[in-house]
Amino acid sequence: MARAGTETPRERYRTQVRTEIKERAWEQIATAGASALSLNAIAKQMGMSGPALYRYYAGRDELITELITDAYRSLADTLHSTAGAGEDLAGLAQALRAWALEDPQRYFLIYGTPVPGYHAPDDTTAISSEIMAILLDACTALTSDSPATPFGTHLEDHREWAGDHPAPPAALHRALSFWTRIHGVLSLELAGHFTGMGLDPARLFAAELDDLLAR
Amino acid sequence: MARAGTETPRERYRTQVRTEIKERAWEQIATAGASALSLNAIAKQMGMSGPALYRYYAGRDELITELITDAYRSLADTLHSTAGAGEDLAGLAQALRAWALEDPQRYFLIYGTPVPGYHAPDDTTAISSEIMAILLDACTALTSDSPATPFGTHLEDHREWAGDHPAPPAALHRALSFWTRIHGVLSLELAGHFTGMGLDPARLFAAELDDLLAR
DNA sequence: TGTACATCAGTGAACGCGCGTTCACTGATGTAC
DNA sequence: TGTACATCAGTGAACGCGCGTTCACTGATGTAC
Numbered sequence: 001m002a003r004a005g006t007e008t009p010r011e012r013y014r015t016q017v018r019t020e021i022k023e024r025a026w027e028q029i030a031t032a033g034a035s036a037l038s039l040n041a042i043a044k045q046m047g048m049s050g051p052a053l054y055r056y057y058a059g060r061d062e063l064i065t066e067l068i069t070d071a072y073r074s075l076a077d078t079l080h081s082t083a084g085a086g087e088d089l090a091g092l093a094q095a096l097r098a099w100a101l102e103d104p105q106r107y108f109l110i111y112g113t114p115v116p117g118y119h120a121p122d123d124t125t126a127i128s129s130e131i132m133a134i135l136l137d138a139c140t141a142l143t144s145d146s147p148a149t150p151f152g153t154h155l156e157d158h159r160e161w162a163g164d165h166p167a168p169p170a171a172l173h174r175a176l177s178f179w180t181r182i183h184g185v186l187s188l189e190l191a192g193h194f195t196g197m198g199l200d201p202a203r204l205f206a207a208e209l210d211d212l213l214a215r
Numbered sequence: 216m217a218r219a220g221t222e223t224p225r226e227r228y229r230t231q232v233r234t235e236i237k238e239r240a241w242e243q244i245a246t247a248g249a250s251a252l253s254l255n256a257i258a259k260q261m262g263m264s265g266p267a268l269y270r271y272y273a274g275r276d277e278l279i280t281e282l283i284t285d286a287y288r289s290l291a292d293t294l295h296s297t298a299g300a301g302e303d304l305a306g307l308a309q310a311l312r313a314w315a316l317e318d319p320q321r322y323f324l325i326y327g328t329p330v331p332g333y334h335a336p337d338d339t340t341a342i343s344s345e346i347m348a349i350l351l352d353a354c355t356a357l358t359s360d361s362p363a364t365p366f367g368t369h370l371e372d373h374r375e376w377a378g379d380h381p382a383p384p385a386a387l388h389r390a391l392s393f394w395t396r397i398h399g400v401l402s403l404e405l406a407g408h409f410t411g412m413g414l415d416p417a418r419l420f421a422a423e424l425d426d427l428l429a430r
Numbered sequence: 431t432g433t434a435c436a437t438c439a440g441t442g443a444a445c446g447c448g449c450g451t452t453c454a455c456t457g458a459t460g461t462a463c
Numbered sequence: 464t465g466t467a468c469a470t471c472a473g474t475g476a477a478c479g480c481g482c483g484t485t486c487a488c489t490g491a492t493g494t495a496c
Contacts, residue, residue: 009492009493010438010439010493013439014439017439030331031331032330032331032332033250033330035248035250035330038483039482039484040481040482040483041481041482048439048440048441049440049441049442050483050484051440051484051485052439052440052441054483054484055438055439059483059484060482060483108328111403111406112327113320113323113327114248114406114407115248116245116246116247117246117247149422150422151419151421151422151425154418158413158414158415159413160414161412161414176414176419177422177423179403180396180399180403180419180423181395181396181399181423182399183402184394184395184400185395185399187326187398187399187402188326188394188395188398190329191326191327191328191329192329193326196340196376197375197376199375199391203369204366204395206366207364207365207366208392208396210366211392211430215426223460224460225459225460225471228472229472253448253449254451255448255449255450256448263472263473264475265449265451266451266452266453266473266474266475267472267473269450269451269452270471270473274450274451275449275451
């Protein structure tokens with residue numbers, strides 16, 4: 001029997017195959033979108049038969065669920081380490097953009113078109129709060145003594161989403177604006193809506209960011 | 216033979232059936248998302264056999280193409296009539312939001328997650344320009360003598376997307392910000408990312424809009 | 431070190447399903463004389 | 464007004480496809496004595 005904390009060869013192999021399955025899944029998603037993801041196609045690509053994958057995932061749904069959670073986790077980790085490196089709100093924005101450009105479909109798996117009736121896995125709400133906390137930290141550092149905006153004041157009575165984070169009204173407001181505005185530019189860029197318009201998405205992103213920081 | 220401008224009963228019937236097909240298609244999209252759209256399912260819902268639809272559309276792709284174009288058209292018409300009624304930029308924003316809430320999946324068909332490799336139908340670019348022109352009009356009316364922002368100045372040399380619209384730099388900048396910011400709040404709201412956060416999406420939307428107008 | 435057994439990865443066949451699409455055909459509607 | 468013909472909507476059968484998933488099985492790997 002394996003000692004706690006040690007992996008048997010079989011366990012190692014298992015996690016390795018599970019990882020490869022997910023890698024192929026991400027490739028497929030990048031190539032044809034999440035709705036085209038197929039267990040059989042992944043198996044074929046790995047040189048295995050379709051049913052073999054059922055040793056590793058209970059089914060398609062379980063795989064997708066884990067991909068979504070992984071995407072959230074990856075984003076949170078990225079922001080965490082960016083913040084940990086001493087970066088401010090602007091640094092977080094650039095890190096977020098870089099993360100999204102790395103794999104647009106991964107971004108869309110979190111923030112893209114929802115499938116009606118589908119609910120995101122439960123553990124994602126915890127990771128969402130984690131991400132929000134990072135933003136609130138950065139906004140608080142930037143804004144601790146800024147005057148409250150009218151909407152910021154309103155938010156003081158509607159701050160369930162902020163948990164027990166001690167962010168002042170101006171920071172609450174800015175964190176939400178950060179989220180919605182960055183998502184706005186970024187998702188349009190990722191979806192290709194700026195191509196052929198003759199403008200540089202990076203500069204538009206930077207302009208939106210500046211405006212947000214200067215508010 | 217029918218006189219020009221008059222429809223024969225057969226023609227009338229044809230356009231009527233085509234319309235019903237699209238109505239059912241929209242219902243399906245609203246219910247299960249665009250990727251689940253199926254010709255056979257539409258036919259069944261209309262009490263017809265699957266192949267019957269091929270009298271009206273060359274195939275699934277042609278139907279989707281027309282739905283996308285219709286969505287763009289509908290949005291442009293909405294904004295056009297809003298502007299025509301004398302509404303300013305704020306009015307356009309509210310009209311856009313109302314239009315999106317009316318059928319979120321229709322919004323996402325335009326601005327949602329792109330399917331890799333898929334290209335939007337050609338006629339949509341013309342409608343996009345039309346929409347952009349409406350925004351530029353409203354921004355120019357609001358900003359004709361505002362000082363140019365640094366990014367606005369940069370845009371003077373990168374304004375292919377604005378065609379020959381005589382908008383000043385500040386208006387160019389504001390039109391882009393309008394687009395990206397409104398899309399940001401709105402798409403997160405439509406995707407349900409604010410549910411359970413304890414805040415009112417309408418107020419967040421209004422706050423973003425105010426901030427944009429006050430810039 | 432060798433043997434007996436248990437565990438588990440992977441296979442191939444099969445099921446049922448729904449999809450898009452084609453084709454030859456029926457029957458109703460409209461047109462021409 | 465009636466008859467002959469053309470147009471066209473819709474059907475049912477069929478094709479090939481890929482999907483998710485179940486199941487009984489083989490063969491390799493690991494474990495216990």
